[in-house]
Amino acid sequence: MNSIHLTPVQERSPGIGEITALLLPELGLRYSLRAQRLRHLAAEHAMGDYLRFVARIADVQQQLLDSAPLPAALKASLAARLEHPGAPLAGNADLSEPYWQELLRHLCEALYIDSSPTIRTTLDAVTALDAAALHAKAQALLAGRFAEVDSGQALFIWAALALYFTQLAAHLPASAKACVGEHRQHCPVCASTPVASLIMSGAQAGLRYLHCGLCESRWHMVRVKCSNCEATGNLDYWSLEQHNAAAKAESCGDCHSYLKVFYPEHDSALELVADDLASLALDGEVERQGFARSGLNPFLFPG
Template identity: 60%
Template sequence: MSSIKLTPVQEPTGGVKHITPLLLPKLDQHYRKRAERFEQLTDGHAMADYLRFAAGIAAAQQQLLESFPLPDNVNARLELSEGQAPLDHARLPRDPYWQQLLAGLIERLRPTASPQVQAVLDTLQDTSAEQLETQADALMAGRFDEVGSARALFLWSALSLYWAQLAARLPLQASAELGEQRQFCPVCASSPSASVVMVGEQSGLRYLHCGLCESRWHMVRIKCSNCEEAGKLDYWSLEDKDASIKAESCGDCESYLKVLHLGRAQGMDVFADDLASLALDAEVEREGFARSSLNPFMFPG
């Protein structure tokens, strides 16, 4: 059972200010800012071409968010069960809207796509609705070899845009309780892509950032984000001790997760900065640790 409990929103009653357990995504210009960050990171980067390609996907997501937003009647009725993520990716019936988003992405990406990418887009366009659902099931279950990294990128981009809009509209509030499984998103039960140390009202607090619905949930900084042990944590970086991106490794479960310090660099984005710092992954994995998260722009297979 998740240790973050979701309940319908109630009017605030005042009192002592406390840590907000859950931050639902605020989309607005979210994907535009991500595209801009990808572009910023291309300067002199060894992966400049791929970062620019990723920027194009984020820009297409922003266009779809503006021109074809989630209809009000899509998944409008959600059952809130005790201890269950309301948008659990393994339980929520997917609306065909997500496939329409995929078609929109294909349409917007094809004009500037390379021949290799166009071939993947053509394959997806020729895939039946039933086959797309089967591939989505495999992707959500982590059976990436059944999908392939090339197709997975576009499928996930559409699915994530769908889930993020659902999450942004949830009329829920959260409270922190004792419990386990804090390593999974309390909104959709997915794994985090990375963690962020916040600025602003949550300054200094660590939140895990969901790789699917892009919600963020609080987790103390003295525990492993994967196994919740605290005794064997180490931090790695390619820069000095005040680096904006570090990797938190755990000697108990032998995993690691990136930590982005949002106050140390302008305009950081979880997916973009994580992808642009793969050199750090290589060093930490050389030390024998396995990544506990997945970047949607970096599927295996």
């Protein structure tokens, strides 16, 4: 079990020292800022067309966040999730709510306009799925069984799921405390894998937080430790720049995995999900060295 535990906010614990164990996502202009960063990174990028397309998805996510936010009834149900041990948003019960499928339908409708014939074919396939089929595909994705879902469909299904789970996480009436122990490979809020890790600036300067690829929560993990197997003795760091690289890859010789690390001190405009997607050249170099990525970017599914 993850050693970061969530508790109702009235039972707040100071945790260990001054380190905040968990940073729940802030909503606001989250997706607008991501879209802006993606369009900036797309200029003269080999993947420019795809980065601009993902920016369109982020635009629609922001529109839905503003126009169709999480219903009050779902917000009110969140406190009960903290009564049980483990990640409060893990499990399939979250998928029984029709809200996330409504988000998916609106997302597909908005993206259909001005999309290419290939993308429209995929969007048509997604909107043709009934509630049971969508539930099954969502279950497979959340369980990491990516081969069971067409990668094109997975992109849109996950975008709706992420908007849903990020809102759930943002409204959790919870605090967190760090307990003795390890097991921090997965998000303590929803049990998903991280996209990458971030070396914080500002109030948490120098601390490392893993960033969830589903609910976008961030949780603390000490540096110089593999984020996958938590070994400490066989780590290497890779980058495509010689000095002050904003993106590096941390590889582990024990489990042969890697995860990227981002440093906003070297690029204050950095947006983790966008910059992770735009730095796939680094992934390619590290994978050529025999390492496999331990996390998942929500806009890059296998297949």
